[in-house]
Amino acid sequence: MQLRIDLHSTGFEPLVVLTRWQDEQQHRSNVQSAAEAFFIGRVRGVAADGRELEALELEHYPGMTELQLERLALDCCNRHGVISCLVQHRIGRVLPGEAIVLVAIGADRRGPAQRCCQELLEALKHHAPFWKREWRADGSSEWLSGNTPL
Amino acid sequence: MQLRIDLHSTGFEPLVVLTRWQDEQQHRSNVQSAAEAFFIGRVRGVAADGRELEALELEHYPGMTELQLERLALDCCNRHGVISCLVQHRIGRVLPGEAIVLVAIGADRRGPAQRCCQELLEALKHHAPFWKREWRADGSSEWLSGNTPL
């Protein structure tokens, strides 16, 4: 199983990263997965209370976050028997429209690819140590105490 | 709702098409969807009976296939209230490793994006007039009478 996890402290372009990842995969094994499921999450322009959002701040627990992402990914990928897994996550100050998270799963069948992508996204939303703080246009800010609704 | 459906009689690069589609979306509305779910399906190198696959031939019903894809996409997208939908499908002779299908859904939440992507893929696998014929290395061929297992 090919696994790669990166935390980005500056902006990343999901489709650029994905293209490079697929090229590497193909180069390594000379075979591309028959089924690939991806998810990209981006920052909304609106805060939880409906006000305009200036930026989102993503705090993490250096050391634990990386370990925990790896544990969650390995567990989910093994459970679904998938071939490859790429997780990219932003940290720091993220602007509206910018990507926060990319999950890309390659498998031999569409079922495992899609289910693994979906479950891993939920797992990292609930069990990976990331904390979001909303910065509003007026300079005020607030830590969020939960995830956006599914 | 932004909807685009294309049939390709020659190879297409899913991530290239996707990048262009996202650029167009952003140009049009100046906002990118907060949640995007994608699926890419590729031809396996192995036929249903385990023998080596030379190529897959995809027949369609010109006129009806396009209409039916549009009906299925609109129905699914409206049901899930998503923002954008891109469907790309190959026809003709497709080689192992080449992309057959790309489904890309943009929505405001991850739930609708993922569910819509998954359901639309199943819908077009079962209700869009496409027929696959496997060509083997020895020159023999066979029409498939069903879909690959989920």
Added chain:
Amino acid sequence: MVSVVFMAEPCAGEIRILLFAGLCEQAGWAEQQWPANPNDDARLTPRQLWLKLQLPGDLDQAVRVSINRQFADADTPLQPGDELAFLPPISGG
């Protein structure tokens, strides 16, 4: 808009019948025109045509019917100018 009417009904008095994939291969043809009398009280159905054309296998088993590019019941009465297709099991995506 005569041209549009003409485009939609290229063979006003006939029913166009299409076969695809394995079904086309088994039957040995892809397309036929079937004469249809617009004044005929008892209109033909896809099921009747399937039998008249001696198409292979059981219509109800795995074949789907489309009329004018929409899925339809095999017992729908056909109209002159209709495009009828018999679709073997779909295997898209």
Added chain:
Amino acid sequence: MVSVVFMAEPCAGEIRILLFAGLCEQAGWAEQQWPANPNDDARLTPRQLWLKLQLPGDLDQAVRVSINRQFADADTPLQPGDELAFLPPISGG
């Protein structure tokens, strides 16, 4: 492999305590060292430290505990050199 042991236990006699996000802001600090006696029979638990440090709110309500970068029970006895963290509700992805 002395260097590895040294890396894993930078303060052999102490417990390192970390707070994050809203919890760090409420408490007014991000990190503390708590003296731990390796020969102490009754070892401290995260729950006891939470109370001793007078951290805000109810530990069982929404805060998760990690010991050495793994989620752990709040009643796990701590060892000298452990890295303990109190994690407010996670909101990743």
